[in-house]
Amino acid sequence: MLGYCAQAQDGHIGSIVDFLFNEETWRIDYIGLRVGIWKTQKSLAISIDYVSGHSVWSERKLPLSLSMEELEKLPQYRHIEREPWAIEVLPNSTSNNSHNAEAQTITESKMQRRSLFRSFCRLRGLHLLTDNKDSGCVIDLIIDDQSWQIQEVVVRVGWRIFLANQVLIPIKRIHSIRWGNRALIFSGTREELCLSPSFKAEEPVNKEICTRLYDYYGRPRDWEERRGQSFPSY
Template identity: 25%
Template sequence: MFNSVSHVSMAHVKAVDGDIGPIEDLLFDDRDWVIRYLVVDAGSWLAERDVLISPYSIKQPLGHDRVIDVALTRRLIHSSPPLDIERTVSRQQELAFERHYHYPAYWDGGGLWALGARPFPSVAPRPLADREAASVYPADMQLRSAEQVCGYELQAAGRGIGQVQDFVFDDESWQIRYLVVDTQSWWPRGRKVLIALPWVDRIDWARQEIHVSLTREQVKCSPVYQDVASIHRDYEILLHANYQRAGYWA
């Protein structure tokens, strides 16, 4: 099932014994484009402090009532490693985070989430010494802020086709499937369209540009995007056929 970053960003996180706080941002890795953490403002009870919440802790199904339940206690969250939201989350901070919650390293094992495609540990985490010896954080991967990437310009053959407005993700794997792009900057009668992540050729993070091998005519002929509730398999088939691309489900 699909969900959107904008929808989740309006939610509050709730522990088993009380409220944690509102979601401020979501962090995804720029290799697999999987949402790895929710950044939650716990300042109402943790003295102006932000905390990270991993999808490993989030109960399924993902709530649609602006409340996200996690299988954690406020005490455990209270003692979690500190986070400086003004800086990029470092590898050392992630390792400290995993030690605290006894999570497997999501990059260790070959799947999207350690040994699986979903953020549910299929086996008990290895002893800490074994994990630290075997786990190698990918050198080509960095965490990115969904809030900061919103507004990035999409470029097709040197021509702008719109700005990133939102992200659509699979709420079981937490992998981002589509960028929601607002095309009104060049198309006066434009609308929102979906661009799948596999269609992205490269990203210029410094210039805040995402480059794709698409044309404006293809964008104009794209099926209308309304909201995540309107995305179903028949819609996706039409979307991929318009761009002459194979579906990820094939």
Template identity: 20%
Template sequence: MLNVVSSLKGFELQAKDGSLGSVRDFLFDDSTWKVRWMVVDTGRWLSGRTVLIHPSAVVSADYGARELTVSLSTQQVKESPDILQDRPVSRQMQNDLCNYYGWDPAWGSALSGGGGMDGAGTSVIAAPLSAPIFFGASAVRETERGQIDLDEGDPHLRSVAEVTGYHVRAIGGTIGHIGDVLVETETWDVRYLIVETSNWWIGQHVLISPHAVTAVNWTDHQITLDLTRDKVKSSPPWDPADMINTKIQRQLHSHYGWPGYGW
């Protein structure tokens, strides 16, 4: 099921024995374009703490009540490793969380497959992905032997909130900015970037697959595509009020020559 990420923000996260807080953001991997973590604001329950919950922990969703249920207890979350807000989210932090909860650190990779909520709100337990450095700003440091320091920030971990508003540049010029992100909650793949075309094509929104992204410049807040502006302007029309069904996706992928999703 495709969901606009902004519609999932603010969902209450329900554990087996109580509320954990609300979803504040999602972190995705800019190399695999998969969601790796939900960023949860614990409010007064764990005052001053932000926790990361793996998408594979989600077992059901109630869209009417705006709730996600996870296969965790409040005590598990309370005793989980701390995420230091004055430091980037490192690979070591992520490894510590996976080891503590028993989550598969390879979840979401091409070899392990994925899972998540289906259209009925049930779940096939899956595993995680990655997204900009969330807490703080630090680049991964490589040693002289080419080894990566696990204590430094994961350079591929990016925040959806950060990416929103980034300028999108096609061949021939800018086409607009990122207005939102569409995620497939069965696999937690980032399926499409929703681009608001602004003054270039007033009032229009276009869907761009990560397949078209050739570069992401986190310093200049810009995403570069391998598409021409004319190609984008001749793409099948899309109204944000419409459901993103298989027919629309097939038309888009046929127009751009993108790989399909096994329809």
């Protein structure tokens, strides 16, 4: 979905450049949107509450339930200089209509719960550690575009790219993130990681793949709800 066009009710507004997520829950709270050109570019934080329906994969579009004028007045976000892995959503006091006031209220409510978020894009490229040893590299992540939960991690195992294998692991097997060391901590052994189900980017994470994955790692609580769905890699 990165690079998709965000579609307002009355036209195209900008390109999706990131997803801002809560590190504690692994849930996407905001979509990072780039609007404008050159010196007028801005980075807007769009609450996922304003995503109207599913993304249109064939057209690379994500429909939003706001007008272009309302989107322009939503808050911006920035990376924190003292903590480059953190993202701050900046409050916006320019709203002057009821719909935008509602958007501002939701934004401020989220910010009171957690003002700092993490960058989805900066997860990619992190090392994966097993027993404090470097065992792989994060290539991609799988998001459920209904719940906006990060569900799985795609990991490249092996150091020679032409011999490396890409495997899929559940996000629940990530014990923690060490941002300073650019690493995810896997709660398992290197052998367990290497024997994880393989992943191919051109194939959706469908029922068959989910069945193999969770036969190996154990079924999540929402297995009955999820097993009939397919999720693209973002």
